[in-house]
Amino acid sequence: MKLTTSQTVALIVMVQFGVGILSLPSVLAAEAGSLGWVPLLAAGLFVQVAAFLYHFSLGKSTEKNLFLYMESLMGSFLSKCLTAVLLLYFLAGSAIIMRNYVFVLTIWSYHETPVFIIILLVWVCVVFLATCKIHSISRVAQIVFAGVLFLLLLLLWQIPHFEYSYLRFPNTVSPSSIFSGTVETSLSLIGFELILLFHFLLKDRRQTLKIVTISNWLTIGIYLFVVLIVFMQFSPEKLGKLIWPTLSVYKLIEFRFLQRLEYIIVFSWLPLIVITSGTYLWGAGKCARYLFSIKNRWVILILSLIIFAAALMVQRHPDSVLIGDYIGYVGVGAAFFVPLLFLCFKPFK
Amino acid sequence: MKKSLQPKLPAERSQASLITKLCEDHADFKTAVHGEYTVYYFRTLIMNERLQESLAHTPHQIYYEPYDSETVKEKLLKGFCAVVGKDGRLGMLNVSSNPMRDPTPPESEGTIVGPQLALNENLDHSVGLIRQALRTTDLRVIQHKIGTIKRRVRIVYLESKVNKEHLAQISQKIAGTGDQVEYLYDTMLLNELITGHPYSVFPQLLETERLDRICSYLVGGKIAILSDGNPNALIGPHTFHEAFQSAEDYYINWLSGTFIRLLRYAGFIIGLFITASYVAVMSYHYLIIPADLMVIIAGSRARVPFSPLLEALLLEFAVEVLREAGSRLPTRVGQTVGIVGGIVIGQAAVLAGLTSNILIIIVSLSMLATLLIPSFPLSNTVRVLRFTLILAAGFIGGLGLAVGAVLLLIYLARLESFGVPYLSPFGPLRPADLKDSLIRAPFRYNRDKPTSSES
Numbered sequence: 001m002k003l004t005t006s007q008t009v010a011l012i013v014m015v016q017f018g019v020g021i022l023s024l025p026s027v028l029a030a031e032a033g034s035l036g037w038v039p040l041l042a043a044g045l046f047v048q049v050a051a052f053l054y055h056f057s058l059g060k061s062t063e064k065n066l067f068l069y070m071e072s073l074m075g076s077f078l079s080k081c082l083t084a085v086l087l088l089y090f091l092a093g094s095a096i097i098m099r100n101y102v103f104v105l106t107i108w109s110y111h112e113t114p115v116f117i118i119i120l121l122v123w124v125c126v127v128f129l130a131t132c133k134i135h136s137i138s139r140v141a142q143i144v145f146a147g148v149l150f151l152l153l154l155l156l157w158q159i160p161h162f163e164y165s166y167l168r169f170p171n172t173v174s175p176s177s178i179f180s181g182t183v184e185t186s187l188s189l190i191g192f193e194l195i196l197l198f199h200f201l202l203k204d205r206r207q208t209l210k211i212v213t214i215s216n217w218l219t220i221g222i223y224l225f226v227v228l229i230v231f232m233q234f235s236p237e238k239l240g241k242l243i244w245p246t247l248s249v250y251k252l253i254e255f256r257f258l259q260r261l262e263y264i265i266v267f268s269w270l271p272l273i274v275i276t277s278g279t280y281l282w283g284a285g286k287c288a289r290y291l292f293s294i295k296n297r298w299v300i301l302i303l304s305l306i307i308f309a310a311a312l313m314v315q316r317h318p319d320s321v322l323i324g325d326y327i328g329y330v331g332v333g334a335a336f337f338v339p340l341l342f343l344c345f346k347p348f349k
Numbered sequence: 350m351k352k353s354l355q356p357k358l359p360a361e362r363s364q365a366s367l368i369t370k371l372c373e374d375h376a377d378f379k380t381a382v383h384g385e386y387t388v389y390y391f392r393t394l395i396m397n398e399r400l401q402e403s404l405a406h407t408p409h410q411i412y413y414e415p416y417d418s419e420t421v422k423e424k425l426l427k428g429f430c431a432v433v434g435k436d437g438r439l440g441m442l443n444v445s446s447n448p449m450r451d452p453t454p455p456e457s458e459g460t461i462v463g464p465q466l467a468l469n470e471n472l473d474h475s476v477g478l479i480r481q482a483l484r485t486t487d488l489r490v491i492q493h494k495i496g497t498i499k500r501r502v503r504i505v506y507l508e509s510k511v512n513k514e515h516l517a518q519i520s521q522k523i524a525g526t527g528d529q530v531e532y533l534y535d536t537m538l539l540n541e542l543i544t545g546h547p548y549s550v551f552p553q554l555l556e557t558e559r560l561d562r563i564c565s566y567l568v569g570g571k572i573a574i575l576s577d578g579n580p581n582a583l584i585g586p587h588t589f590h591e592a593f594q595s596a597e598d599y600y601i602n603w604l605s606g607t608f609i610r611l612l613r614y615a616g617f618i619i620g621l622f623i624t625a626s627y628v629a630v631m632s633y634h635y636l637i638i639p640a641d642l643m644v645i646i647a648g649s650r651a652r653v654p655f656s657p658l659l660e661a662l663l664l665e666f667a668v669e670v671l672r673e674a675g676s677r678l679p680t681r682v683g684q685t686v687g688i689v690g691g692i693v694i695g696q697a698a699v700l701a702g703l704t705s706n707i708l709i710i711i712v713s714l715s716m717l718a719t720l721l722i723p724s725f726p727l728s729n730t731v732r733v734l735r736f737t738l739i740l741a742a743g744f745i746g747g748l749g750l751a752v753g754a755v756l757l758l759i760y761l762a763r764l765e766s767f768g769v770p771y772l773s774p775f776g777p778l779r780p781a782d783l784k785d786s787l788i789r790a791p792f793r794y795n796r797d798k799p800t801s802s803e804s
Binding site for chain 2: 004006007010105109110113117118121122124125128129132133135136137138139140141142143144146254256257258259260261263264266267268270271274
């Protein structure tokens with residue numbers, strides 16, 4: 001069974017969302033103030049360039065999977081080296097996304113519950129998803145996508161309380177801050193590089209450019225929607241003090257029968273995190289299977305234990321954010337470097 | 350069978366002793382002499398009038414041939430009568446009595462409007478009903494025999510509509526069942542034997558007794574499986590959303606049909622999650638309830654000596670006991686049990702301080718919501734899963750509930766019924782099929798064969 005365009009788009013968008021959407025507005029506000037939407041659009045253009053790179057580097061491949069394609073381009077040794085890098089990146093990505101979410105849970109809801117238990121519960125879901133075939137993962141992504149859209153639309157409940165003056169042009173903003181905002185945003189757009197694996201599972205491989213383009217601008221559009229709402233809700237000074245401002249907006253939404261909506265949102269975010277972390281783990285499994293030629297079940301089991309241990313090792317939230325940023329930089333680098341490398345080798349194929 | 354008499358020399362001349370040997374020690378086996386013929390039959394399997402009539406008019410027209418002992422046994426058990434001539438030649442006469450009830454309205458899938466015709470336990474009659482409803486040569490029937498005590502199983506489909514891959518898979522699975530089972534007493538057993546996930550709590554074949562429903566699924570390219578002695582047909586491949594469809598949806602206005610269908614989906618969600626959510630909120634996340642409302646709930650729970658988890662489990666258990674007790678009793682007694690259980694015991698439990706009013710409302714709502722689901726197997730699945738989710742919520746609150754929901758979603762996404770994704774058309778998204786899933790679109794937009802019948 002192959003992936004359709006809509007399945008792949010849903011999958012990439014869901015992987016891109018992750019925890020990033022909860023914290024992105026404050027990151028953008030810190031870098032570019034009320035002009036935070038500019039770096040967002042710039043990052044979209046940045047990813048669009050990558051989409052073209054993938055299109056040209058993978059477009060006419062006929063191989064069964066990425067690894068065979070890499071072997072045909074650059075030989076077995078280089079191909080295995082690059083796969084090892086991707087394996088480490090996918091594993092680290094899976095672990096840190098899971099750990100960051102566990103921090104959200106422990107900080108908002110479970111102050112006294114042992115972290116071990118929270119990680120274990122999230123980990124079980126991640127592993128269960130990662131053992132699925134990719135079309136099953138994409139089915140989950142499509143359903144969760146609809147649910148997430150509904151949750152984000154709830155933010156509109158705050159329309160009466162929007163403060164439009166917060167969107168005024170800031171006094172101090174420099175091109176360098178816009179640039180650093182763009183880089184920060186691109187960390188939240190990581191996920192599109194999985195097209196490297198998905199491309200070979202597509203029903204129609206010529207759709208790669210279309211898929212990355214649609215998913216990129218869909219994600220940017222949704223981010224923009226959230227960022228603008230958050231910007232109109234909190235002043236730039238207040239935003240600087242909030243770690244997850246999107247959750248803080250949910251906190252402000254109250255009904256006569258329900259308050260502190262952010263509790264529900266925090267739990268509702270679980271499927272999203274499971275998709276993000278699980279898909280990276282699935283990708284790591286594919287890489288490991290190629291490298292070590294062992295059965296998939298054992299690969300996933302070993303890799304799962306590794307991400308569980310890695311998640312346990314990160315003890316403090318700032319460390320987790322920092323590690324997440326580093327992994328993000330590696331991801332952004334890899335997302336551009338790999339297709340460029342393919343393009344360099346392609347003439348010699 | 351009835352050919353002009355061309356006596357053949359029998360392969361063995363001792364047919365009479367063979368039959369007698371086959372059927373000795375059977376109290377209902379009878380031997381009678383009728384003129385120059387001796388007849389052997391099971392008294393309980395034949396229709397006496399048919400036998401007398403046949404013997405009076407047709408014995409000389411019987412086609413005599415050298416039957417082997419297995420065939421003789423099989424035919425006698427089908428209600429045939431063995432006729433042995435003086436020269437030892439053997440013939441078989443069909444004088445079977447097929448006791449069956451008259452066609453009745455569907456008991457378990459009743460509707461207020463629309464056709465009221467259900468299958469019954471007689472396989473030939475059931476297939477005949479389908480043939481009468483779909484008078485086309487496109488309707489094909491394949492027969493298999495299952496079990497060591499043979500039971501007939503028939504696969505019914507429309508040649509031009511069916512997906513050949515699914516047909517091959519189902520046919521192969523049924524044929525492969527062979528002697529795995531001793532006696533096929535119900536189609537549910539077949540359901541477990543031929544589906545890809547036999548231990549799953551989710552039904553992978555739709556069970557229905559309604560003729561109109563079976564015909565509409567056949568026209569939609571599905572495959573019906575019917576068996577001897579069972580009034581229900583299994584329809585496959587089956588997807589999750591079909592469990593929320595009822596025949597009535599199509600006999601009422603599309604808007605009302607859509608509303609009722611959405612209500613059923615809501616019933617599924619409420620039935621699964623509402624009690625577990627109560628436990629999670631009361632045990633861990635009471636901050637999400639505004640203070641005014643919390644005062645009322647706290648007042649209601651003030652005298653209850655149990656934790657929310659134990660309270661919910663006890664009440665859910667009590668409701669399940671009442672439901673099970675009521676469902677096994679005649680209608681009037683069942684109603685009394687419902688009144689005594691629901692009103693008297695419920696009221697007394699609140700007055701005694703064993704449970705809160707709020708939880709009684711929630712648990713009742715949860716049970717009623719489960720009853721909204723037209724598919725009985727899925728409704729039972731919700732009943733079982735509800736307890737798991739209550740335990741998960743009691744263990745770690747909202748996260749437990751979320752973990753349960755995510756695992757359930759992933760499990761459903763993995764599930765396939767003969768290669769068709771169980772969650773289709775929601776995941777994978779098939780926009781064309783959404784017209785008859787979450788909603789019931791008007792017929793003019795809803796004429797196409799569902800693409801979910803494709804893999």
